Each structure stands twice: as structure tokens, then as C-alpha cells.
Amino acid sequence: MWRKSRLNYAPTSRNFPPIRSSAFQVAFVLLGVVILVVLLAPIIYTLGESSGGLASALTDPLIVGSILTSFYAAFLATVIVFVTGVPLAYVLSRYQFPGKSLIDAALDLPILIPHDAAGVALLLLLSPKAPLGRVLMQAGLCFTETLWGIVIAMAFVSAPFMIRAAQEAFESVDVELEMVARSLGASPARVFWHVTLPLSARGILRGCLLTWGRAISEFGAVVILAYYPMSAPVALYYLFITRGLSAAIPMTGLLVLMALAILVGVRLIAER
Amino acid sequence: MSVKLERIRKRVGDFELRDVNLSVEKGEYFVILGPIGAGKTLLLQIVAGFLRPDEGRVFLDGEDITDLPPEKRRIGYVPQHYGLFPHMTVEENVAFGLKMRKVERREIEEKVGEVLKLLDIDHLKDRYPETLSGGERRKVALARAMVVEPSVYLLDEPLTGVDPREKEKLRRELRELHRSLNKTFIHVTHDQAEASLLADHIAVMREGRIVQVGSVDEVFRNPSDEFVAKFVGFKNLFRGEVIEAREGIAVIDIGGPKVEAVTERKGTCLIGIRPDDIILALEPPKSSMRNVLKGRVVGYDKAGAFAEIRVDVGGVEFVALITRASFDELKLEVGKEVYVCFKASAVKVL
Numbered sequence: 001m002w003r004k005s006r007l008n009y010a011p012t013s014r015n016f017p018p019i020r021s022s023a024f025q026v027a028f029v030l031l032g033v034v035i036l037v038v039l040l041a042p043i044i045y046t047l048g049e050s051s052g053g054l055a056s057a058l059t060d061p062l063i064v065g066s067i068l069t070s071f072y073a074a075f076l077a078t079v080i081v082f083v084t085g086v087p088l089a090y091v092l093s094r095y096q097f098p099g100k101s102l103i104d105a106a107l108d109l110p111i112l113i114p115h116d117a118a119g120v121a122l123l124l125l126l127s128p129k130a131p132l133g134r135v136l137m138q139a140g141l142c143f144t145e146t147l148w149g150i151v152i153a154m155a156f157v158s159a160p161f162m163i164r165a166a167q168e169a170f171e172s173v174d175v176e177l178e179m180v181a182r183s184l185g186a187s188p189a190r191v192f193w194h195v196t197l198p199l200s201a202r203g204i205l206r207g208c209l210l211t212w213g214r215a216i217s218e219f220g221a222v223v224i225l226a227y228y229p230m231s232a233p234v235a236l237y238y239l240f241i242t243r244g245l246s247a248a249i250p251m252t253g254l255l256v257l258m259a260l261a262i263l264v265g266v267r268l269i270a271e272r
Numbered sequence: 273m274s275v276k277l278e279r280i281r282k283r284v285g286d287f288e289l290r291d292v293n294l295s296v297e298k299g300e301y302f303v304i305l306g307p308i309g310a311g312k313t314l315l316l317q318i319v320a321g322f323l324r325p326d327e328g329r330v331f332l333d334g335e336d337i338t339d340l341p342p343e344k345r346r347i348g349y350v351p352q353h354y355g356l357f358p359h360m361t362v363e364e365n366v367a368f369g370l371k372m373r374k375v376e377r378r379e380i381e382e383k384v385g386e387v388l389k390l391l392d393i394d395h396l397k398d399r400y401p402e403t404l405s406g407g408e409r410r411k412v413a414l415a416r417a418m419v420v421e422p423s424v425y426l427l428d429e430p431l432t433g434v435d436p437r438e439k440e441k442l443r444r445e446l447r448e449l450h451r452s453l454n455k456t457f458i459h460v461t462h463d464q465a466e467a468s469l470l471a472d473h474i475a476v477m478r479e480g481r482i483v484q485v486g487s488v489d490e491v492f493r494n495p496s497d498e499f500v501a502k503f504v505g506f507k508n509l510f511r512g513e514v515i516e517a518r519e520g521i522a523v524i525d526i527g528g529p530k531v532e533a534v535t536e537r538k539g540t541c542l543i544g545i546r547p548d549d550i551i552l553a554l555e556p557p558k559s560s561m562r563n564v565l566k567g568r569v570v571g572y573d574k575a576g577a578f579a580e581i582r583v584d585v586g587g588v589e590f591v592a593l594i595t596r597a598s599f600d601e602l603k604l605e606v607g608k609e610v611y612v613c614f615k616a617s618a619v620k621v622l
Contacts, residue, residue, distance in 0.1 A: 174355070176351045176353065176355045177355050177357060179317070179320070179322045179342070179349065179351065179355070180349055180351060180355040180416075181357075181368070181372075182321075182322065182341070182342040182343050183320055183321075183322075183342050183343070183345075183347055183348065183349035183417075184343075184368050184369035184372055184416070184417075184420060185343045185369055185372035185373050185420065186343055186368075186372045187341075187343055190372065194368075195357060198359045199358070199359055
């Protein structure tokens with residue numbers, strides 16, 4: 001699965017060590033190998049240990065159900081973050097207003113706050129006894145112990161990824177292009193649709209993928225706000241706590257395999 | 273269409289455009305001249321409508337358009353780096369304006385084809401901007417602005433960054449385009465040669481203010497202050513004291529040499545002489561020139577058909593612009609004695 005790094009040397013056989021190599025190159029490669037081992041060894045080992053139990057994991061309703069819940073919630077979270085985050089990113093990238101630097105800085109908070117702390121903060125606001133939670137209950141919306149709770153927790157932690165990616169994408173579009181488009185008769189909405197969006201689509205898509213990836217792997221905020229219905233990370237935690245390490249291994253193997261499959265899939269599509 | 277700016281004021285960060293009043297006549301070629309950072313592009317953007325002035329009004333053909341958004345003004349804007357849409361082909365770029373005005377597809381194809389052919393770029397219509405040369409991009413940007421038939425064209429530094437050998441040809445093309453379109457052109461530049469060769473009227477800008485407006489002659493021959501004088505090419509700027517005055521002629525001591533100028537001024541003043549108004553001679557010429565000063569050549573620069581000669585006259589350095597032919601004839605070299613000659617009327621008292 002991991003690609004052999006391609007090193008640029010004078011033409012020799014591809015796998016043969018270079019005749020001339022500096023200590024610098026050797027040191028860098030060795031350091032790189034260290035982190036590769038740290039990242040990949042657990043994954044490879046887990047895959048090995050879990051290979052036996054994968055079949056039973058795939059048929060366990062708790063496991064499969066939690067995975068489906070995770071996918072669905074992450075999808076919803078990404079959509080919500082997209083619809084609300086992209087406009088915010090545009091405003092931040094194009095307009096000036098008082099307090100802008102404060103808001104801009106605050107957007108990085110969800111990344112720094114420990115995930116369970118974020119969960120508690122959300123609970124404080126959204127539990128049925130809380131001021132906002134009470135109001136929402138009247139409207140029939142409940143965020144604790146429901147799918148929407150998972151969605152909100154996921155959205156909270158993954159929003160900065162979308163907003164930053166979209167912001168960067170918009171900032172890479174020259175304002176001059178938008179000005180020319182206006183002079184040619186396009187309203188601000190049409191400028192966004194015909195000029196800005198096509199040129200920033202790539203960056204925004206990247207934002208969507210990062211958001212989705214971050215959302216689906218979220219544990220801390222979800223476990224506090226919405227333990228039920230169990231998302232995959234929560235279900236794994238449940239198995240680990242109640243039945244021990246050996247019970248958790250098959251599901252872990254399955255989740256790792258799925259992550260790999262998604263990674264490969266996205267790369268293949270991107271190369272197209 | 274005529275363009276008028278009345279008491280425009282606009283603050284952007286630390287920079288402020290102040291008390292800008294401008295009047296551009298219908299169909300004329302108007303150049304806004306000024307150093308980089310003078311606020312020329314800002315001004316253009318206010319005319320186009322991308323920026324709202326803090327104070328003042330903008331008029332198009334007498335109509336107040338200050339509150340009109342850019343997409344409703346019929347103004348063609350060609351930015352400094354052309355602003356071609358990189359994700360569209362040349363044809364799509366040029367068609368954009370017509371598409372926004374919801375023109376029918378067949379008509380769009382026709383009009384775009386016409387304009388592309390007119391500018392000799394129809395063979396590029398399926399190409400993407402990144403594959404085009406600078407000159408080709410310029411034409412596409414022009415075509416895109418032309419096809420919607422605006423009443424005013426705003427050109428931001430259209431000849432800046434162009435190969436000097438190409439510049440002359442492009443200046444001619446721009447002038448011809450202006451003539452054939454017969455529309456108002458507002459051209460922004462920091463190049464005084466461009467301004468002098470293209471403009472009907474010029475406005476000189478400095479640090480957010482307009483310091484002089486007038487015809488090319490007015491601005492280039494009668495600069496209103498030292499800044500304008502320097503900017504339009506006056507090289508011989510000297511501070512002096514009027515020591516004698518009779519019948520409208522003043523004798524000014526500039527720290528050694530004495531210069532005669534047509535002026536009623538008294539006391540200290542700043543004078544300027546254009547290098548091209550100076551004639552160099554080996555013997556005092558028998559002519560009506562009141563200023564004949566003996567000096568010594570201290571250096572020269574040859575550039576194309578001209579030569580710039582630096583002559584020390586009694587401790588004061590004069591710069592003269594003469595033709596290569598004259599240079600060769602005079603057999604000038606460093607240390608040679610020459611006479612710096614110029615009319616009293618060539619001396620501008622600022």
C-alpha cells in the first residue's frame with residue numbers, strides 16, 4: 001500500500017543504493033523511516049491480527065449499524081458545513097468589517113479545543129434543560145442522544161477545515177477577475193457562479209473531503225453529546241470497555257480497511 | 273460619453289484620494305499620469321464602480337451614476353494584467369459580456385467572430401489564456417471589452433511591461449483603435465512619453481490629488497510645479513534669485529551662471545528647462561537665443577537616435593538632449609568646451 005519514495009539520483013538501477021550519497025540525504029531518509037514506522041506499523045499489525053475476525057465483524061449488527069450511522073451522519077454534517085461554511089469563507093476572503101480578525105481567529109478554536117470538552121460545551125447549550133435546547137425541543141429538534149446530535153458534534157469539529165480550505169480557494173482567485181466580470185454586466189451572484197466558483201472548485205472539494213474525513217473519525221464530542229445511536233468510534237469504545245481488547249480488534253481491523261479503501265478510491269478518482 | 277468626477281474623496285487604509293475633480297470630454301483620449309502609488313488605479317476603479325467614493329459624485333454623460341453598480345454602467349475595463357478568465361477559452365472570454373446581457377447565442381457567435389477577426393485573433397478562439405503570449409492576451413482583453421460596445425474605455429497601464437521595441441507599434445495601434453471606435457478613452461500610466469504621444473488631455477496625479485490638468489502642450493510646456501515638471505521630463509531644475517528685471521525679462525542667478533527668462537517674478541524662484549530645448553554649439557551662435565552659456569562636457573549617454581549630454585556650466589550641471597547626428601557633428605567628448613544655448617522663452621519659472 002505504501003509507495004516507495006522516489007529519490008532523485010544519477011541514473012542507476014532503481015533499487016540500488018546510490019554510489020554518491022551525502023550524510024544529509026541518509027539522515028533525512030532515516031528520520032522519515034522512523035515516522036513511517038510509527039504510522040504504519042500499528043496499522044499493518046492490526047490488519048494482520050484482525051484478519052481472522054473480519055468476517056464475523058461484518059455480520060455483527062452493532063458494528064455494521066454503527067458504521068452506517070457514522071457514514072450517514074458524516075454526510076449530513078458535511079452538507080451542513082458546506083452550505084453554511086462556504087458563504088462565510090467567501091465573506092471572510094472578500095469583505096472587510098469590524099471584528100473580522102477576531103472572528104477569523106475564533107474559527108481555529110474547534111481544532112484546539114479537546115474534543116470531549118467541545119462535546120461538553122455543546123451539551124451545555126443543547127441539552128433539553130439548557131436555554132437553547134429547550135427552545136429547540138419546542139420546535140421538535142433534539143440534539144442529545146439522537147442522530148442530529150452526532151451530526152452537530154461532527155459539524156462543530158470539522159467546520160474549520162471546510163472554511164479554511166474554501167477561504168484559501170477564494171483567496172487564490174484574483175479579485176481583478178471578479179471586477180472585470182462585473183464591468184461586463186455580471187451581478188455579484190453571477191460573478192460568483194460563473195467566475196469565482198469554477199476557479200475555486202478544486203479547493204472547495206478538498207475542503208469537503210477534509211471535512212468529511214474529520215467528521216467521520218470524531219469521537220470525543222460525539223461520545224459526550226450523543227452516545228446513542230452509536231457511531232462507529234463510540235461502538236468500538238463500547239466493545240473495548242465492556243469486552244476487552246480482543247473484542248475490539250476485529251472492528252478496528254474493519255475500520256482500518258475501510259479507511260484504506262476510501263483513501264485509495266479518492267486517489268484514483270483524483271487522478272482521473 | 274463624457275465622464276465627470278466631482279470632489280471625489282476615498283480612503284483606503286492609509287491612502288486617501290482627495291478633492292479629485294475631473295472632466296473628460298466625449299470621445300477624447302484622456303490620460304491620467306502619475307507615479308506608482310499616486311492613486312490612479314483607485315480612481316479608475318471609482319469610475320468603473322468597483323469602489324464607492326466616501327464623498328463626491330461620478331457623472332456619465334451628465335447622469336449621476338455614483339450609486340449605480342458596475343454591471344449597470346456601460347464601461348469597458350481593461351485591467352493591468354488583462355484579467356482574462358483562465359477557465360474559459362478565448363471565445364468564451366470574449367462572449368462573456370454578451371452572455372451576461374442575455375444576447376441570443378447566434379448573435380453572440382456573430383459578434384464575437386467579428387471582433388476576433390477585427391483584432392486578428394480569430395485563430396486563437398479555442399485557446400486558453402495561459403497558452404497565449406502577452407500581446408495576444410492584450411488583444412483578447414480588448415476584444416472582450418469592445419464586443420459589448422461600452423461608451424467609455426478604462427485602460428489601466430495598457431503598455432506597461434511591453435517590450436520597448438513593441439511599444440511604438442502598440443501606441444499607434446491604440447491611437448488607431450481610439451480613432452475608429454470614436455469612444456472616450458481613459459488611459460492610466462506612469463510613462464510620460466506614452467501620455468505625451470497619445471493624450472488629448474492629461475491629468476497629473478500625485479499622492480491622491482490631481483496636481484495639474486490640461487492639454488499635452490499645457491502640461492508638458494508649462495508644468496504647474498516642481499513635481500509635475502520633473503515628472504514630464506524637465507531635467508534642468510535650478511533654484512535661483514532674480515537679480516535684474518527689465519521689460520518682462522528677468523536675469524536669474526542660479527548659483528554662478530545667469531539665466532534670462534520671460535517672467536515678471538521677483539526674488540527666489542525655481543526654473544526648469546527641457547533638455548530638448550537646449551542646443552549645443554562649438555561657437556556662440558548668431559541667433560535670437562538670449563542664453564548662451566559656456567561650459568564643459570562632463571558626460572553623455574547615447575540612446576537610439578538621441579544623446580543626452582551633461583555639461584558643467586560654472587559649477588551647475590545642465591542636461592541637453594540632442595540628435596546623434598548633432599553629436600557626431602560636434603565630435604563631443606568629455607572635457608570638450610561647448611556652448612549651452614536656449615531661448616528665454618524655454619525657461620519655465622515655477
